[in-house]
Amino acid sequence: xxxxxxxxxxxxxxxxxxxxxxxxxxxxxxxxxxxxxxxxxxxxxxxxxxxxxxxxxxxxxxxxxxxxxxxxxxxxxxxxxxxxxxxxxxxxxxxxxxxxxxxxxxxxxxxxxxxxxxxxxxxxxxxxxxxxxxxxxxxxxxxxxxxxxxxxxxxxxxxxxxxxxxxxxxxxxxxxxxxxxxxxxxxxxxxxxxxxxxxxxxxxxxxxxxxxxxxxxxxxxxxxxxxxxxxxxxxxxxxxxxxxxxxxxxxxxxxxxxxxxxxxxxxxxxxxxxxxxxx
Numbered sequence: 462x463x464x465x466x467x468x469x470x471x472x473x474x475x476x477x478x479x480x481x482x483x484x485x486x487x488x489x490x491x492x493x494x495x496x497x498x499x500x501x502x503x504x505x506x507x508x509x510x511x512x513x514x515x516x517x518x519x520x521x522x523x524x525x526x527x528x529x530x531x532x533x534x535x536x537x538x539x540x541x542x543x544x545x546x547x548x549x550x551x552x553x554x555x556x557x558x559x560x561x562x563x564x565x566x567x568x569x570x571x572x573x574x575x576x577x578x579x580x581x582x583x584x585x586x587x588x589x590x591x592x593x594x595x596x597x598x599x600x601x602x603x604x605x606x607x608x609x610x611x612x613x614x615x616x617x618x619x620x621x622x623x624x625x626x627x628x629x630x631x632x633x634x635x636x637x638x639x640x641x642x643x644x645x646x647x648x649x650x651x652x653x654x655x656x657x658x659x660x661x662x663x664x665x666x667x668x669x670x671x672x673x674x675x676x677x678x679x680x681x682x683x684x685x686x687x688x689x690x691x692x693x694x695x696x697x698x699x700x701x702x703x704x705x706x707x708x709x710x711x712x713x714x715x716x717x718x719x720x721x722x723x724x725x726x727x728x729x730x731x732x733x734x735x736x737x738x739x740x
Contacts, residue, residue, distance in 0.1 A: 465613075465614050465710040466710070467710060468609050468610060468614075469654065469705065470605070470656055470657040470708075471658040471659065471705055472605070472659050472661065472704040472705075473515065473659070473661070473702070473704075474661045474702045474703075474704070475660070475661070475663075475700070475702075476663065476665055476668055476700050477523075477525075477530075477531040477663070478497045478501030478503075478527065478531045478534070478698050479498050479500045479698040480495040480496065480498055480527050481495060482495045483498075483501075486567070487563065487564065487565055488561050488563065488564060488566055488568075489527075489555065489563075490559075490562040490588075491555055491557045491558075491562070492557070492558075492562040495526070496530060497527055497530045501527070501698065502534060504698050504699040505530065505534035505699055506534050507729055508535055508699040508701060509534050509536070509538025511701065512538070512539070512660075513539055513540050514541075515539075515542075516542065517660040518658050519548070520532065520536065520542065520545050520546070520661075521553060521660070521661045522547060522550070522553065522661070522663070523549070523550070523555070523667075524551050524553075524554065525554055525555065525664070527664075528662045528663060528664065529547075529662075531662050532660075533547075535660070550601065552600060552601040552604075553601060553663040554597075554663075555663075555664035555666055555667055556588070556664075556670070557587070558585055558588045558589075559584075559585045559586050559587025559588035559589075560586045560587050561585040569585060572585055581666065581669075591670060594666065595673070595674050598670055598674050599674055602674070602675075602716075606716055609657050609706075609708060610708060613656050613710070665695040665696055666695065668702070669694075669695050672720075672723065675704070675718050676692075679715055679716060679717075680718075681719065681720055682718070683723075687723060691723060692723070697726045697729070699726070699729065700724040700726050701724070701728070702720070702723045703725075704719065706718050
């Protein structure tokens with residue numbers, strides 16, 4: 462068998478829009494399924510306008526309401542993706558905060574201090590550890606890489622489907638459309654050809670963990686202008702991050718990841734928000 466050609470895909474990650482609890486600094490986690498606020502819908506519409514010219518081949522969202530509403534608003538503004546199938550995946554949920562959910566963020570800090578720990582490493586009773594959140598993100602990213610590899614080289618499909626044919630939300634991955642047309646993607650590194658372009662809508666703590674995994678485990682390269690503070694910060698509501706991923710299609714090689722930009726929010730300018738009244 463000849464050597465398989467490398468594959469490449471774009472990954473755009475968006476945090477959900479603002480909810481009432483976000484504004485009031487109350488922890489939602491997984492147990493509080495709050496809808497978007499009026500501001501949150503405006504933010505989601507603004508993100509949709511910002512991404513309206515991007516042709517996404519696959520769309521994944523957390524199965525929590527605030528993420529699903531944000532995804533719907535983004536796709537409604539799209540020029541190319543209004544009909545794309547949306548996959549709900551529980552692996553993209555926010556970190557679970559156990560007994561702290563539905564309580565002010567200050568309560569979590571008080572609980573951590575009483576335990577002699579600091580946020581975010583502190584895990585409240587019934588909550589997820591950072592390692593558990595990271596494991597979800599790692600599993601989901603491997604799932605994305607397998608999907609793209611299957612589409613580029615369909616002969617691998619039987620091998621990879623055996624290990625992960627069902628997503629956490631119960632949807633079969635085999636129903637994904639096989640996008641054979643290659644896509645041109647413009648980034649700060651010039652024009653690149655991609656086999657797929659994936660949109661993921663998720664949550665602040667999960668996204669920070671995911672980016673940490675990209676950097677610590679996969680040696681993700683970063684924009685030269687990115688500061689340490691920006692790198693460790695939680696994304697603002699509807700903050701947009703973009704990555705380019707290359708797969709060498711060998712079992713012994715890790716994906717190569719480049720961060721094009723992180724937590725961009727220039728779509729939320731005053732003029733944009735003021736003129737974006739559709740809810």
